[in-house]
Amino acid sequence: MATKGQQFLEMYGKVTEFTKELMEENSRLKSRVNDLIADRESFLSDGMQDPEESSLVRKLEELKREKQDIINQYRQIEEENKDFLNRYEEIAFENSNLANLYVASYQLHSSLDLNEVLQIISEIVINLIGAQNFGILMLNEKRGMLEPIRAVGLPIEALSEVKMGEGIIGSGAESGEVYYRKSFDRNAPLDVHHPMVCVPLKIKDEVIGVIVVYALLPQKEKLLKVDYDLFGLLAAHAATAIFSAKLYGDSIRKQKTIKGFLDLVTH
């Protein structure tokens, strides 16, 4: 019991000593902080007393603020630049699309020769849309049949006549609605009755034929917005171009016949 009491007293003594040391250290640090505060105040008051130095301090503060303002403005302009860049890219993309549409429209009405018109339609479908296999079928109103008149990327014999209202192509021609297949398999064998796109060629509401697309070029992964616009343009402008070329061809033939007849009568 006496030993335990002695141990407790020893420990108490040590704790007291440690506490004293801590208090002394604390007091020393407090004194040091006070010295430093005094030094700083003295430095500032001395500085304030010197007008040149005081003005420099103010200038420095101003410059710091200006710098911060400039950094903020720079960040804001950087954000605006990003917006402008995005907008520029969008406009450039739209311009490209408009260029394609302009060229397609211009070319479609640049000839009255039926073969040339069909060639131009083919060029648009290959070069601007990126189709690899496609065909053009024209409506024979008397027979109510769509007859193949051009094939690209496949022999024309591979395309068969289609009755109006039958299958994807016939139904598309009858309804006048463009048909797009949502998904397509590049490796699937070509089935002429199941095109990936069927575009009825219309003059107002009258369908005169169809363009059927079976496959895209290997580097063309999918149809884009501009392709749908081009198909829309083809639906109307290709129809009028073909119709005009046919009428012109007929009128030239009739003119030749009449001329021949007149020559025969007058000579």
Next chain:
Amino acid sequence: MPVKILVVEDSPTMRQLVVFSLRSIPDVKIVEAEDGLDGLKKVQSESFDLAMVDINMPLMDGLKLISLMRQDPRNGNVPIVVVTTESGGEVMAKARDMGVNAFVTKPVVAGSLLKTVKTLLQEGSLS
């Protein structure tokens, strides 16, 4: 001095699209050729800063024109851009061997075509 670009393309649709796209380059002079032979005549009569050549053309194909162009003292080092439906294969490999600088695959997007041409013209002016 205007930038002179030769466009050799038999398809009027493609030629118009290419010319239409290139017209946005400031101070550009575009010379059009309808086929390889027509292109060769133009190459032999004047200097160009760049040529855009189609591969499949009547009378003289694009590869033949490019090989003759590379031998031409006036236009032998002109950057050439090939416009093709192929995205790879033998024709592109041959064209690359002949020193073709860039390829534009169909379907042609006016914006990317212009970007390719501008980059080559810039590289040409730097060198």
